[in-house]
Amino acid sequence: MERIVDMMDVFPIYGYERNSLISKEKGCLTIPLRLELPEVFTLDQRDYNALNGLFFNIIDILGPNMILHRQDHFFEERYGPIPQRLNGDFMEIGNERYFEERPFLRAEHYLFISLVPTGYYKYGPTRVNSFLSKKRDFFLDRTIPKEFLDRDLLLDFEAKVESVSNLLNGSGLIRSEVMGYDALLHEGGLYAKYFSLSASNKNLPDIDFSNNSIKIGEKQARFFTVENLDQFTKEYLGPYELYGKFTTQHNRFPVGNLFSIGFKIPHEHIINQYIYIPEQEKALKGLRKKAKRFDQFGNGKKDDSNGIYADQIREFNTDILENHKEIVFYHLNVLGFNNTDRNHGKMCSAVADGFKKLKINAKENNIDRKNLFFAGIPGNAVGLPSDMYMPMSSDMAASLVYFEGGYRDGSQGIDGLRLIDRVCGRPLSVSVYREPERNHWIFNRGMLIASGSGGGKSYVANHYIASELRQGAEAIIIEDGNSYERITMVFGGTIIEHDDKRPFTFNPFKLDSYDTIEKDDGSRALTEGKVLNLVTLLKLITGDDRGVFGDTMSNEVKNTVLENLLPGYYSHMWETGNTDFRFDSFYEYCQEHLKVLVGAKRISKEVFDPDVFLFLLEKYYKGGPRERLLNREDERIARLGEERLVYFKLGKLIDNELLFPITALMVMEIFDKKLLDKDKLPINKMMVVDEAWKALSRKEFEDYFNSQSRMARKYGGQPIFISQKVDDFIASEVIKNAIVVNSHIKVFLDMGDFENAFEDIQEMMGLSEKQRQSILSLNRDLPLDRKYREVAFCWKDRVKVYGVETSLVEKCIYETNPMESHKINELHKKNHNNWELTAKDYSLLPSQKTQEK
Structure with a gap:
């Protein structure tokens, strides 16, 4: 009963x-x-x-x-x-x-x-x-x-x-x-x-x-x-x-x-x-008695189990006593x-x-x-x-104690990136930089996103950008493809595209309220940031003389000459009442004053040749092959200062080793203005550069990027560099010194293609052994019942792996696969360019529902 x-x-x-x-x-x-x-x-x-x-x-x-x-x-x-x-x-x-x-x-x-x-x-x-x-x-x-x-x-x-x-x-x-x-x-x-x-x-x-x-x-x-x-x-x-x-x-x-x-x-x-x-002596004594009992029932043969057990007990007791352990x-x-x-x-x-x-x-x-x-x-x-x-x-x-706990990230946050834990698919709200900053895991928001081919870097970048835009962030994106076109349209951003019919043009010499400061005597002067921007531009145009004589003398001389010329040019324009600031008037000022400056300082032509310098500038002057590039401000670009989201589609320009760095520098100046806007101090300001490493690895950029990193850290900015050409990370000292070192957040997707030679990447990126282990473990234990990829976030010496899993509605906006993009574009036309209806229809396609399962 x-x-x-x-x-x-x-x-x-x-x-x-x-x-x-x-x-x-x-x-x-x-x-x-x-x-x-x-x-x-x-x-x-x-x-x-x-x-x-x-x-x-x-x-x-x-x-x-x-x-x-x-x-x-x-x-x-x-x-x-x-x-x-x-x-x-x-x-x-x-x-x-x-x-x-x-x-x-x-x-x-x-x-x-x-x-x-x-x-x-x-x-x-x-x-x-x-x-x-x-x-x-x-x-x-x-x-x-x-x-x-x-x-x-x-x-x-x-x-x-x-x-x-x-x-x-x-x-x-x-x-x-x-x-x-x-x-x-x-x-x-x-x-x-x-x-x-x-x-x-x-x-x-x-x-x-x-x-x-x-x-x-x-x-x-x-x-x-x-x-x-x-x-x-x-x-x-x-x-x-x-x-x-x-x-x-x-x-x-x-x-x-x-x-x-x-x-x-x-x-x-x-x-x-x-x-x-237990009480140690009593326990050991009890085991000794047990060994004796085994001996009593043993037959003395080599393979006798009782004798084996007795010997094991005695060995165990000896180990406890000799090695100062507890039983x-x-x-x-x-x-x-x-x-x-x-x-x-x-x-x-x-x-x-x-x-x-x-x-x-x-x-x-x-x-x-x-x-x-x-x-x-x-x-x-x-x-x-x-x-x-x-x-x-x-x-x-x-x-034999159990040691592994669950992910600590809360699932109820609304200000984090929606990811999942890699062990049971729990939805998480991951703080990419806010919590790491509060906990002093990182000291700047600079981010690198790297993957092998087809690793999903653009998908993750879209997902992160969308998450930040919802929280009031602003973003400028530079890329040579179409990966961010849909997200720009969904969030009401502006797309600026370069092509041969409408090439980008700039007027970097034009000034606004962020470019000048008032000195104690009431006169005006250029800000340090504006001087550095123009010095970098002129060095891009004329080349970097660093290392000509086995040292950096010629480079430092050139820097000094330019840092004298630029304030001199603006002082001359202000004194004469001329407000036509542009490259042409700067070139004319150089024609008149450069040789005088170099001669007065007794600088030899071997160290700095003013004739060669003027010759290199000349093609950007009126009548030259590049006369429009730096003399007029593109009306498309002039009105971008207040846009929350701007997407520069560079197309083939990204392969132009001269024009792309100049364009990138001018776009980065727009980012600088966002950083300096006091009203935008509380919000995250992102500068996303996708697949642009090679063109940005020039020596002329090193000082500029170091300065950018300091300014971004001070004013709440987040430079984000993305590439699947991981070899670029280890090929350029400029990228290492100016970008990698200043990016405290490193994001890796599938790096299986680089497993055999990951040591070079590990050393270049300054990754710990645990970070290496986690990165190389990505996507090696995915469940059969869900479709997602994994991503490793490295915050200085910390690392965490998450799953990137989104709804089919989001997949419609982030997808970059050509075949899927074709389906999406057809649905977009059918739905009269309405992205919400397009995403809903895409999620209902039979092929997508099968993938979701």
Whole structure:
């Protein structure tokens, strides 16, 4: 006959005092800690070694008659749309609807440290959880063992737990905090979660242990246990494992020893780990007795199993004593569960497979299910029978602690980039630069985006630009293709295209309010930024003389001459009342004053030749082949100062080694004006240069880019350089010194094409070993049921990998594949150039719905 009891009668906790839980079972004291573990896939070999050493020290600090109970919850949640995002543009709405109700696992991690009675190590399955058969009155005067009434003992226990918490927080890898009453016993607290096997169920369901199973409400559960060393089939247990999906000949990717039973089990489950620290001499003595018993039953032959076991015990004891380790008793189990209307067998197979990947033969344990369940209740680790523990050294036990936590990025933010975590597809709002700036991970917003061919760099760039525009950012984009045409039209931006019929023209000598300052004597002078811009322009036109004599003398002389000529030109124009500022009048000023200046300073022609300099300038003067380029301001460009989004389509101009750098410099001056606008100081101002590395790698740009980086950092600007020609990164010292060094955010997509020669890229980019491991792991373990690509964000010495997954509505706007672009363009014509209707129709195409699945 089934026995039915009230939940309060079987609740194992008697009370909560001074941060300690008091167990009905022997009155054990437990201090519960909530942990925040390192994010999954972010640890390197040194981190795992440090974590192993950390828990090895914790075991040593705690001493005998203690149990460490590590518990990790992996509960299913479903994504709910954010109301503010549902009020956004059609792409943002489409994104929220796409992720609505997506299931994912959220992890929570705990450490319960218990002080247990002397001799607990002898408590078998019939002696633990004896409170289940006692009535409530029994516990009114028989709760605390006499030894626990020793005030010094209790103070020592509290001090040890505080030391453990401080050690965890001081590691820089794990955060720890003592759990308060509400976090434990509130209706949505830890006990409610455990008893309902749910992250949100507030109404505690019935628990049924009948029929050799566990049923909790509508959920069916089963324990898988590791309680014997014979269940381990691996020959060696180090501080970490190598993850096979990410590890190649060129890339060894570490994960924790228990990684495969965490997020990689795609079902709800709880991991329980128990480390019991006995009195050392008693435990060693007990093992010696056990070895003697094996000897008694041995037959003395070489292959006798009893003799082998006896020798193993003696070797184990010797290792403990000689290497100053502790002997501990360890137990591991996983409680897997799912709704009874789902396939329970699939869940059981997934848990078993997770253990097999660890080379552990887990046991499906129905016999001990009641003791296992009650031992898992926070504060009742003493409920685990001693015969379910296996002896091991403290360093081995430390290496078997679970270490990987979930992504910390909140899914509810509205000011982040929508990405997904790479382990279970949870939607995230990723702060690309705001949080990294606040946390001092980076000191500028400069960004590089790199990938191999077809890696998806333009797709990611579109996604990021759209995210920033929604938050009030402004952007100028320079590119030679059509990758940003749709997003520019959707956000009401301006597209400026260069072609032979309407080539770009500029008047860089024209001044506005940002270009001059008033001196103390009331006169005007050029700003440093304007001088540098014009000096760079003139050096582009006339070439860089750096290194002619094996040093930089000629270059410095040229800089000095130009820095004298330019203020002189403007002073002359102001004094004569001439406001016709343009290249022609500057050239005429040079004709009259350059030779006088050079002669007065006695500069030899070998160092600076004014005739050659004027000859090189002449083709931009009236009557020359380039007379229009620098003498008139294109009306298309003149009105761009207040545009939020401007897209320069350069076409074949990007291959012109002379005209493109000049054009890029003039476009960057527009960006400078945005930076200097005080009204735009709070917003992000982006300068996106896609596939323009080769033309920008000229020496003339080095000083200019260094200055640009300083100004962008000061005024809230974000230069973004994008390329799939990764060789450009390592071919140019200019790019390295002026752009790479000043880009604290480096974004990588698929770099598989460069795996064999990644060392050069790693050195050039200043990447750490962990960043290298993460970048080379991209797209190596993608799920079969979802279509997305991965991206690695590197913030100085940090790295995080995300999935780039968007709705089909967004894909319509970001897609650059020629075949897909043709479909989209046809739909756009059909929908009378309405992008919202076009995107909706594109998402309904049969081919797209198939891809979505």
